[in-house]
Amino acid sequence: xxxxxxxxxxxxxxxxxxxxxxxxxxxxxxxxxxxxxxxxxxxxxxxxxxxxxxxxxxxxxxxxxxxxxxxxxxxxxxxxxxxxxxxxxxxxxxxxxxxxxxxxxxxxxxxxxxxxxxxxxxxxxxxxxxxxxxxxxxxxxxxxxxxxxxxxxxxxxxxxxxxxxxxxxxxxxxxxxxxxxxxxxxxx
Numbered sequence: 001x002x003x004x005x006x007x008x009x010x011x012x013x014x015x016x017x018x019x020x021x022x023x024x025x026x027x028x029x030x031x032x033x034x035x036x037x038x039x040x041x042x043x044x045x046x047x048x049x050x051x052x053x054x055x056x057x058x059x060x061x062x063x064x065x066x067x068x069x070x071x072x073x074x075x076x077x078x079x080x081x082x083x084x085x086x087x088x089x090x091x092x093x094x095x096x097x098x099x100x101x102x103x104x105x106x107x108x109x110x111x112x113x114x115x116x117x118x119x120x121x122x123x124x125x126x127x128x129x130x131x132x133x134x135x136x137x138x139x140x141x142x143x144x145x146x147x148x149x150x151x152x153x154x155x156x157x158x159x160x161x162x163x164x165x166x167x168x169x170x171x172x173x174x175x176x177x178x179x180x181x182x183x184x185x186x187x188x
Contacts, residue, residue: 004100006107010086014104017079024072031065034058 006014037060043053061069083104092100 004103004107006100006104007086007088010083010088010104011107013079013082013086014107017076017083018105020072020075020079024069024076027065027068027072031061031069032058034060035066036060 033055038058040055040057042055045052089097089100
């Protein structure tokens with residue numbers, strides 16, 4: 001890919017977006033399958049298979065988990081908007097926009113840990129570590145820059161391998177965390 005001279009604030013926002021997404025995915029991997037307390041259940045036998053999926057009882061999300069999920073989801077949305085509406089993009093046209101966007105997503109930040117390292121919180125402290133791209137978790141929003149990071153705004157990303165928590169695909173990068181039942185709209 002061509003080398004681009006990205007402004008420092010744009011590069012910093014993109015790095016922060018990677019870190020916050022990683023923290024969000026890590027949190028979502030740890031959350032119970034249901035936002036509200038729910039009984040366990042066994043799925044029906046598949047049409048072409050005798051496999052039955054079983055789900056344990058879910059205690060639901062605590063108030064702290066709800067607050068952290070909402071905070072991280074809002075931060076992902078804010079940073080996505082900051083990156084995608086940066087004035088830098090106005091100087092590019094056609095395929096150059098896509099190429100530059102992809103270059104920014106894969107650019108290393110000078111003096112920073114590599115993308116996917118321990119993500120920072122809004123206050124600058126380090127949060128839980130995450131893989132930064134395995135596709136598991138409950139993605140919402142996204143910047144949509146290359147079709148692989150943009151979400152559907154409904155609490156899950158579109159695309160993926162069809163094995164997400166809500167029984168549908170979860171993240172264009174693949175991965176989902178199992179075919180658990182849909183979560184309530186409180187999580188979205």
